[in-house]
Amino acid sequence: MRTPFVAGNWKMNKTVAEARALVSEMTPALRAVKGVEKVLCPPFMALVPVAALLQGTDIGLGAQDLFWEAKGAFTGQVSPGMVAEFCQYAIIGHSERRAYFGETDETVNKKIVAAFSAGLTPIVCIGETLSEYESGRTAEVVSRQIRAGLKALPVNLAPKLVVAYEPVWAIGTGRASTAVDANVVIRDHIRKPLAEMFGVETAQSIRILYGGSVTAANAAEFFGQTDIDGALVGGASLKLDDFVRITQAAVK
Ligand code: PGA
Numbered sequence: 001m002r003t004p005f006v007a008g009n010w011k012m013n014k015t016v017a018e019a020r021a022l023v024s025e026m027t028p029a030l031r032a033v034k035g036v037e038k039v040l041c042p043p044f045m046a047l048v049p050v051a052a053l054l055q056g057t058d059i060g061l062g063a064q065d066l067f068w069e070a071k072g073a074f075t076g077q078v079s080p081g082m083v084a085e086f087c088q089y090a091i092i093g094h095s096e097r098r099a100y101f102g103e104t105d106e107t108v109n110k111k112i113v114a115a116f117s118a119g120l121t122p123i124v125c126i127g128e129t130l131s132e133y134e135s136g137r138t139a140e141v142v143s144r145q146i147r148a149g150l151k152a153l154p155v156n157l158a159p160k161l162v163v164a165y166e167p168v169w170a171i172g173t174g175r176a177s178t179a180v181d182a183n184v185v186i187r188d189h190i191r192k193p194l195a196e197m198f199g200v201e202t203a204q205s206i207r208i209l210y211g212g213s214v215t216a217a218n219a220a221e222f223f224g225q226t227d228i229d230g231a232l233v234g235g236a237s238l239k240l241d242d243f244v245r246i247t248q249a250a251v252k
Pocket of ligand 1: 170211212234
């Protein structure tokens, strides 16, 4: 039985003051939702103050990225150890990082290994672009991202992974995948390669989320699918009522 998982990716939104205000408002309602792993991923600047607000709650904190080196001359980067001082999770390989900041399956792989070494749970994002989708290459792309991104990952770490399937054409567009289509991709082209890499039992225990225009109105449909264990929520995670309703919809 996989515990449902809902994470809010705030992307580059909210100053520290704004983040504190939203988290303070959101926390009581989110704490009331039981049986769901809930995670907020504000921008780096807000991680420390938000960590203080979340202390003693069952709400987790995640960074939106990290660098794989432990320390040194890497201007502008944030190390896994720095993230782990305040967070339990890190989003890795988000499509916006792949599209605008040169992330590849190889850098994603290094970051996953580094995140685990620091004791963090990586939330690994994969998904096909619009042109890949339109040319019928979804299966090939997501299974390649899984195999290359998780290459050489020790089998004992695999059950701790969280994977987010986010079709790039569905992110921030208001055009979500259908729940049935997303479930087929996750079951046949993500969980299946995971089973080939780590064994059927381990693959069955890995949480796989859907992301891309998830709203309070469509969340339940995704969560009702056999292989969708939660959501990575962008835009709607910035709205108090919407995000709380999405986490409520994830309760089994
Ligand atoms: P969206 O973003 O919910 O705004 O589509 C999802 C994501 O990028 O994680």
